[in-house]
Amino acid sequence: DAGVIQSPRHEVTEMGQEVTLRCKPISGHNSLFWYRQTMMRGLELLIYFNNNVPIDDSGMPEDRFSAKMPNASFSTLKIQPSEPRDSAVYFCASTGGEGRAETQYFGPGTRLLVL
Amino acid sequence: GDSVTQMEGPVTLSEEAFLTINCTYTATGYPSLFWYVQYPGEGLQLLLKATKADDKGSNKGFEATYRKETTSFHLEKGSVQVSDSAVYFCALYSGTYKYIFGTGTRLKVLA
Numbered sequence: 478d479a480g481v482i483q484s485p486r487h488e489v490t491e492m493g494q495e496v497t498l499r500c501k502p503i504s505g506h507n508s509l510f511w512y513r514q515t516m517m518r519g520l521e522l523l524i525y526f527n528n529n530v531p532i533d534d535s536g537m538p539e540d541r542f543s544a545k546m547p548n549a550s551f552s553t554l555k556i557q558p559s560e561p562r563d564s565a566v567y568f569c570a571s572t573g574g575e576g577r578a579e580t581q582y583f584g585p586g587t588r589l590l591v592l
Numbered sequence: 593g594d595s596v597t598q599m600e601g602p603v604t605l606s607e608e609a610f611l612t613i614n615c616t617y618t619a620t621g622y623p624s625l626f627w628y629v630q631y632p633g634e635g636l637q638l639l640l641k642a643t644k645a646d647d648k649g650s651n652k653g654f655e656a657t658y659r660k661e662t663t664s665f666h667l668e669k670g671s672v673q674v675s676d677s678a679v680y681f682c683a684l685y686s687g688t689y690k691y692i693f694g695t696g697t698r699l700k701v702l703a
Contacts, residue, residue: 481635508689519696520696522691525690533689533690585633
């Protein structure tokens, strides 16, 4: 299995530009999570999807952030407009319904730098 | 609410030293407990897990025992290697969708 795939791996953009991060979860997994990791705040859950439906987006920092999951094999996280404080590593993770023994499988992350 | 507390890092050890990284938790139910490891430039990956009290998770020489009486899940390894240098995260999962992660402990092993 290829694991969780994220693209791009690195993104450098200027303040005010739109940024789109992409994720392909593990085939057969029905839950998908977007996280943001920074030195200051550690690992933060941004949004959670179950069966392609957003269940909890309370971690999305503000309206500039939006996420979609049009089908079971693809999700996007969009930042528009981007700001320097959005610089972070963004991870996508998926889970496959193991119940209480649920393991989260993380992608390699997208390292975003907003200048 | 549920929470995880793990020891502050960084932890610096010499190769072949004994490792302990402390983790305690607060949870209303009976969570599953996990240790994840993050190598430089990579995502988190599962190291080991335990789903009920007194279970011991083990992998790659690392061990952790689910202690309900002390609400702890300390990570141990008898002899660390340079390749174990990474950030280690303790986490709990209570059966809803939400994982609770600790802040991470950076381990540096010197040759």
